[in-house]
Amino acid sequence: MESIRKRAKELLDSKQVQVIIGYENGTSNKVRASFIKDSAQVDKLIYDERCTQNLALYLVKHEVKHLGKMGIVATIPAMRTINMLISEEQVKPENIVVLGIGEDGKLLDFPDLTVMESFLQKANIELTAKDKEAIEKLKKMTTQEKFDYWSNALETCFKCYACRSACPLCYCTRCAVECNQPQWIPVQASKNGNYEWHMLRAMHLSGRCVSCGDCGRACPLDIPVHLLTMHMAEESKRLFGVDSGLSMKMESVLSNYKLDDKDNFIL
Amino acid sequence: MELERKLIKKASLEKLYQKLQANGNKIFAPIIKDGKTEFHYNPSYAEVTYDHIQTIQSLKNTVFPKIENLVRFTTDRNGTEVTEVDLAKVPSLVLWGAHPCDAAGFKALKSIFMWDYKDEYFNSRMNKMVVIGLSCYKCDDNCFCTSVGLNPGATNGSDILLTKLSTGDYLAEIITEKGKEIVNAAAELFEAAPAEAKEGNLAQVKQQFSHEKVTKNLAGAFEHPFWVENSLRCIGCGACAFVCPACACFDIQDETKGKTGKRLRCWDSCGFGLFTIHTSGHNPREVQSQRWRQRIMHKFSYMPERNESLGCIGCGRCSRACPVDMNILEQLIALEKIQ
Numbered sequence: 001m002e003s004i005r006k007r008a009k010e011l012l013d014s015k016q017v018q019v020i021i022g023y024e025n026g027t028s029n030k031v032r033a034s035f036i037k038d039s040a041q042v043d044k045l046i047y048d049e050r051c052t053q054n055l056a057l058y059l060v061k062h063e064v065k066h067l068g069k070m071g072i073v074a075t076i077p078a079m080r081t082i083n084m085l086i087s088e089e090q091v092k093p094e095n096i097v098v099l100g101i102g103e104d105g106k107l108l109d110f111p112d113l114t115v116m117e118s119f120l121q122k123a124n125i126e127l128t129a130k131d132k133e134a135i136e137k138l139k140k141m142t143t144q145e146k147f148d149y150w151s152n153a154l155e156t157c158f159k160c161y162a163c164r165s166a167c168p169l170c171y172c173t174r175c176a177v178e179c180n181q182p183q184w185i186p187v188q189a190s191k192n193g194n195y196e197w198h199m200l201r202a203m204h205l206s207g208r209c210v211s212c213g214d215c216g217r218a219c220p221l222d223i224p225v226h227l228l229t230m231h232m233a234e235e236s237k238r239l240f241g242v243d244s245g246l247s248m249k250m251e252s253v254l255s256n257y258k259l260d261d262k263d264n265f266i267l
Numbered sequence: 268m269e270l271e272r273k274l275i276k277k278a279s280l281e282k283l284y285q286k287l288q289a290n291g292n293k294i295f296a297p298i299i300k301d302g303k304t305e306f307h308y309n310p311s312y313a314e315v316t317y318d319h320i321q322t323i324q325s326l327k328n329t330v331f332p333k334i335e336n337l338v339r340f341t342t343d344r345n346g347t348e349v350t351e352v353d354l355a356k357v358p359s360l361v362l363w364g365a366h367p368c369d370a371a372g373f374k375a376l377k378s379i380f381m382w383d384y385k386d387e388y389f390n391s392r393m394n395k396m397v398v399i400g401l402s403c404y405k406c407d408d409n410c411f412c413t414s415v416g417l418n419p420g421a422t423n424g425s426d427i428l429l430t431k432l433s434t435g436d437y438l439a440e441i442i443t444e445k446g447k448e449i450v451n452a453a454a455e456l457f458e459a460a461p462a463e464a465k466e467g468n469l470a471q472v473k474q475q476f477s478h479e480k481v482t483k484n485l486a487g488a489f490e491h492p493f494w495v496e497n498s499l500r501c502i503g504c505g506a507c508a509f510v511c512p513a514c515a516c517f518d519i520q521d522e523t524k525g526k527t528g529k530r531l532r533c534w535d536s537c538g539f540g541l542f543t544i545h546t547s548g549h550n551p552r553e554v555q556s557q558r559w560r561q562r563i564m565h566k567f568s569y570m571p572e573r574n575e576s577l578g579c580i581g582c583g584r585c586s587r588a589c590p591v592d593m594n595i596l597e598q599l600i601a602l603e604k605i606q
Contacts, residue, residue: 026592028408033500033591053591062554063499158324158333158509158534165504166590178541187520188334188533218590220323220506222303 003107004073005042007099011071012039017097018068021058023051033058037067047073047101054212056081057168059091071097076123077212079116080245081168084208086113087250090171113248120246127211127230134224135231151191154198156221159189163225164201166218169208176200202228207236207253210245270422271441271450272460275429279456280437284312286453287361292397295329296363297322306362317364317431320407321582325512326369329360330392331376333509335532337388337519342526354391364401368412368580370424372512373398378574379515388532397445400425406470409583411596415478417581419470430465438465475596476603478567478577484605485568489560493605497598498559500591505536507585507593513566513578516542537561563598 008020022045024034031050035058036042056078058064074082079100085091093113100108100116103124110116127135138146161177164170177185177197185200186193201215209229216226237243239262240253275283288294288309297319298310304319306326339350373393380389403410403419412418422428426446430438438461441450450457508514518535521528535542538558544550552558566578579595586594 027586027594027597030592035499057502058500061499061502063495063556160505160509160536161539162502162504162506162590165502173540186522187518188522188531190334214590218502218504218506220510220588220590222323 001045001047004047004099004101005045007107008036008042008045008071009039011097012036012042016069017071019064020045020071020073020099021055021064022073022099023047023053023055035064035067045073047105049105051075052213052217054078054081054166054168054210054214056085057166057214059085059096060168060171069095069097071099073099073101075101075212076103076120076125077210077245078168079120080125080210081212082113083117083120083245083248084169084210084250085171086248088208088252093248117247125211125243125246128213131211131213131227131230134227135234138227138231150198151195153223154194155191157189157194157198157223158221159187159194159197160220162218162220163198163215166214167205168212168214169205169210170201176204198225198228201225202232203254205229206232207240207242208244209233268442268444268447271447273439273441273450273457274436274459274461275439275457276436280429281312283449283453283456284315284363286456287449290452292359292361294361294363295326315364317401318405320403320405320410321366321584321587323584323588324510325372325582325584326362326365327372327376327512327514329362329396330373330389331380331515331517331534333534335388337530337532340528340530342528352388354387357391357395360392360396362396362398364429365398365425366403366582367400367419367421367423367425367428368410368417368582369512370398370400370428371417371421371580372424372582374424375513375570375574375576375578375580376515378570378576382574397449398425398427399446399449400428402428402430402465402468403470403472404431404468406472407583409586409594409596410470410472410581411475411583411599412581413472413474414476414596414599415577415579415581419472420465420468430468432461432463432468434461434463436461438463438468440465472581476600478599480603481567481599482571484602485564488602488605489564491605493602494560495556497601498556498593501538501555501559501593502591503538503540503555503558504590505534505538506588506590507562507595508536508538509534510584510588512580512582512584537565559593563595563602567599567602 011017020036022034023031024044026032034044054077055072086093098110098116100110102108185196211230211233213226216224236253242253294309295306296310296315297304297306298314299316305322336352341348380386422442426443428440441447516535517532520531520533543552570576570578
């Protein structure tokens, strides 16, 4: 924690960054994102096991981006997100400084982002035991059982879009659900409409999702929507051999074509 | 009518529930399922819980459904034929175990839906609903009903209010004619009022701000840096609005299949970027801080001014649901003090 504060102070005082995006104590024993612009405030910054939010989300947020160069406290999923955002030209590497946090919760020294890339190549990016177990359980179901499980789970969804808003890779300024000429997805939170929305989200994140789990954590109704995108991340790895977000030059598995791509799924 | 006090024994409460159900009423009551307490339609009495602090979702779905079918239509070469929805078919509903804040939430909705234009969809559902409230004996640090003019035993909005007494039996306060009808139809289940006072059986919710002061401050705070400073972390989802008992924004959508279709009223949220975007592409609330300001302004400035009602009942649901800890109570306490 002290090392994060010290580094944040250095970056702010030397004007290398104008804002540090980190974590601070929130209400009811919760933690939350913190935006420190003045080095006198760095003591607000904290880091502990409660700090799970993927802060890379804020790198593309209008009001935050416009504060200037950003220093960001980044956990492993956030670092992978940063690589994705750079790959997709949403973030300029020269506009950010990463205060990486390793698995042990300690501050990592990244003189530049290529060092972060090297770190990620060797980092543990396994899912948590809990998520793994939930995905395995779903995989063992028959198609009908899976359909019933998701129909039931998604039925309560009221389309507040917290899953979308919490996802740092759902950054479109106009989401497909918001296009109404033509309207691709029914607006109302009905059974079919909900199903279509969540399938669209899962497909749009296939090969891009870094498995941070923030969509599931954000859901006010505790629908495990993160299992959909996490499963698609596993599938992308299985089919294309790619883990998302390990370098700053990721190619999107679903929008790039290579001559040697497998085509055995084509009937 | 003048408020009446009676006693209903724990065992009689079950009989009342069953009697209401046997009389063909739909009942909406809180149960614990998959570790979550939520209201469900027609649960068995054994499932009903009296011990929840607050459900995740509000109860507004009963009178302001997340999808309301307004009309059906068929189009062909000769024009469009519109079929009205038969509101006489709206079923009678008993809301069982709504906390006083939730009961007051209906008053806030009413101040919007029955303001200048009288919304018949809302009104039909309201008229068919009876609220059997349940005082709160516990609360958490997100609860702030006492700061918005309510309290854990407030009768406003309930037809009958139940308060659990130290004996395990319940004090029943009969507040409205609708409540009285229920009591009269099951008179054998009610007994003479107990001597025990209600007050000792209520949660202690400390008043944390003056809503009058907040309203007064908001009048001059439109351009205050507070909004940007305190909403940088807001991610612009609709979780707060959708769990809120008093948020009433909606969007009208046509869903068509071939030549037939339905016109639907769906929940919407002022937190969404799309909410105010014009056809030209101009968006008067371009950034999230303006949308967050709108949320607070509507509830604590515009509604008191125009609807003579606050748009917040202090249930704390939005703060519990928010994925990024946009805690409304914390912000209201700060807004009471801003210069």
